[in-house]
Amino acid sequence: MTAQAECAFALGRLDGLLAGLGDSEKRLFCWALLRETLLSALRQAGFADTELQFNGWFVGTSRAPQEGALTSCSPRAIVQAILAELAHHTWEPLAEAARRVQAMGRFVAEREDSQDDEFAHHALQRASVLVGQAAGGKGSPLPFPALVRLTAMARQDPHFAPLERATRMFSIGDRDIAYEQAGPRTPLWAIDIKLGSLFATCGTWRIPLPCPGAMTAQVLAAQLLDGERRLVLSGSNAAMAHRLTHCAETARQRAVTMNAAFGHLRSNARAPLVWMAAIGFAPLGLDQVTSGFGVSRRGTYTVSDALIAAGLVTRNSIKGMVVLTGQEPGMAKPFPSAPQSALAPSPAIAEFDAAMADIDRLLARSSSNYV
Numbered sequence: 001m002t003a004q005a006e007c008a009f010a011l012g013r014l015d016g017l018l019a020g021l022g023d024s025e026k027r028l029f030c031w032a033l034l035r036e037t038l039l040s041a042l043r044q045a046g047f048a049d050t051e052l053q054f055n056g057w058f059v060g061t062s063r064a065p066q067e068g069a070l071t072s073c074s075p076r077a078i079v080q081a082i083l084a085e086l087a088h089h090t091w092e093p094l095a096e097a098a099r100r101v102q103a104m105g106r107f108v109a110e111r112e113d114s115q116d117d118e119f120a121h122h123a124l125q126r127a128s129v130l131v132g133q134a135a136g137g138k139g140s141p142l143p144f145p146a147l148v149r150l151t152a153m154a155r156q157d158p159h160f161a162p163l164e165r166a167t168r169m170f171s172i173g174d175r176d177i178a179y180e181q182a183g184p185r186t187p188l189w190a191i192d193i194k195l196g197s198l199f200a201t202c203g204t205w206r207i208p209l210p211c212p213g214a215m216t217a218q219v220l221a222a223q224l225l226d227g228e229r230r231l232v233l234s235g236s237n238a239a240m241a242h243r244l245t246h247c248a249e250t251a252r253q254r255a256v257t258m259n260a261a262f263g264h265l266r267s268n269a270r271a272p273l274v275w276m277a278a279i280g281f282a283p284l285g286l287d288q289v290t291s292g293f294g295v296s297r298r299g300t301y302t303v304s305d306a307l308i309a310a311g312l313v314t315r316n317s318i319k320g321m322v323v324l325t326g327q328e329p330g331m332a333k334p335f336p337s338a339p340q341s342a343l344a345p346s347p348a349i350a351e352f353d354a355a356m357a358d359i360d361r362l363l364a365r366s367s368s369n370y371v
Contacts, residue, residue: 003231004144007235007237010241010245011205011237011238015204018209019206024255024276025252025255026093029093030097030280032281033094034086034097036247037082037210038082039051039054040212041079041082041192042054042079045072048066049065053065056318057107058104058106059106060106060285061318061321064107070185072185072187073187076108076109076116077120080117081121081123090208091208094209097281126157127160130160130194132197134149135198141202141203143198143199144233144234146198148233154188159186160187160190162221188217188220192210192214196208196211214240218236219236254276254328257328258275270293270295271307277293278324279312285324286300286301286324310329
């Protein structure tokens with residue numbers, strides 16, 4: 001009961017925190033949530049070098065996370081399936097972030113196999129069915145009965161039940177040697193993507209967020225007693241809620257920095273949008289700024305120059321590609337001395353934003369002529 005009470009408090013605190021976020025804070029949170037969701041899914045699927053390779057893989061300067069004996073499909077298939085799912089999410093800030101990553105991400109695959117795509121999409125479909133069935137039971141003000149039902153169904157489902165260790169044989173000369181190897185990872189990341197709808201149905205959350213890292217193989221272990229399983233389940237969900245709460249609190253802090261630097265610009269100005277993606281998700285190449293935010297090639301240098309002058313990004317050349325890496329202002333240099341400790345507005349950003357506003361008005365006027 002103590003573990004469940006702590007978990008319920010963590011889930012409720014996250015829900016209340018998200019309800020009070022402003023528009024910029026929601027966008028910053030969604031970028032961080034999307035990154036955490038993709039990294040967690042790849043780690044759960046067995047890609048041990050995900051943290052090292054993800055940024056370069058997204059930009060296109062390094063290979064994909066390395067497949068191994070425990071992986072069931074390619075990393076590209078997992079990422080593309082999750083992005084396609086979240087691009088239609090009911091919470092628009094999260095859906096917008098997923099669509100932008102779809103447009104920007106290179107995610108080059110060493111091999112493309114339609115069976116991997118089918119596997120990833122089927123995992124999400126099956127997870128949706130299980131979560132819907134678990135949430136459709138008798139109503140409860142807390143999500144724990146539904147979570148217990150979900151784990152029981154996942155343990156019996158051939159798609160998600162943990163695979164037992166297998167014995168393999170290999171020959172050295174005239175001798176046959178047997179060794180034990182862990183079974184491939186089952187796609188529990190798909191349940192994480194859908195789990196938020198269970199919390200929303202139970203009334204725990206207002207928004208059905210993905211829950212990276214909430215469903216683990218340890219939760220489904222056959223040797224656990226019922227009480228032990230509830231303890232592990234409460235602990236994994238509480239840890240997930242704490243991680244997302246940290247993302248929300250960080251988003252609030254970054255929003256203060258962004259408002260100080262870009263408060264004089266329009267709400268849909270390109271410079272703050274680029275910085276939010278670079279600081280919250282991953283470094284961006286100039287081509288990605290063009291494809292993700294509708295900035296011309298010449299405009300990318302105007303935006304990057306202004307962001308560098310404000311101390312919000314660094315610009316590096318990696319394998320012949322210009323890459324913008326987001327940073328907090330204090331990481332490169334202290335805030336410039338000024339009243340209210342605000343960042344000095346950049347004339348280059350303001351000039352570029354005014355030009356983009358003129359283009360937006362012309363496009364809106366021309367499109368209205370055809371209505």
